[in-house]
Amino acid sequence: MTALLIAEDVEDIAMILQRVFTRAGMEVMRAPDGAEAFEMALAHRPDVILTDLGMPRMDGWDLIKAVRGDAGLADTPIAILTGQLQPGDARVGEAGACALLLKPCPNDELVSVIRGLADGGPHGHTFSAAGCVATHQRVTT
Numbered sequence: 001m002t003a004l005l006i007a008e009d010v011e012d013i014a015m016i017l018q019r020v021f022t023r024a025g026m027e028v029m030r031a032p033d034g035a036e037a038f039e040m041a042l043a044h045r046p047d048v049i050l051t052d053l054g055m056p057r058m059d060g061w062d063l064i065k066a067v068r069g070d071a072g073l074a075d076t077p078i079a080i081l082t083g084q085l086q087p088g089d090a091r092v093g094e095a096g097a098c099a100l101l102l103k104p105c106p107n108d109e110l111v112s113v114i115r116g117l118a119d120g121g122p123h124g125h126t127f128s129a130a131g132c133v134a135t136h137q138r139v140t141t
């Protein structure tokens, strides 16, 4: 079973996401900010991380940095879910994220992207604009 860690500070959105991915047959963990998400990632080793960007304590960018900087977690696939970026934003690849999903994102798109990342499994990341984005970023509009 795919274990998905969701970092999202807005309770309503986190609940909806949890329902969507639970229905899709995944085991879902939720954290209300990046700091707690990182602690949960260290403790539970999720298969995929889905993170919001704007969050208290530690934002999504810093969460990605922390995961990529941890030897045990570095290869974990990460998707960003946000309304703050435009498709193709170079910072997504520079941060070492695998996919950018834009709010509001249709449920079937959410599930197919996360499933794709889970199926692809852990993989190395380069930290340049031409890195992960060029190889497998999926963008929705």
Ligand SMILES: [Zn+2]
Pocket (backbone or CB within 6 Å): 077, 078, 096, 097, 098, 123, 124, 125, 132
């Ligand atoms: Zn990746």
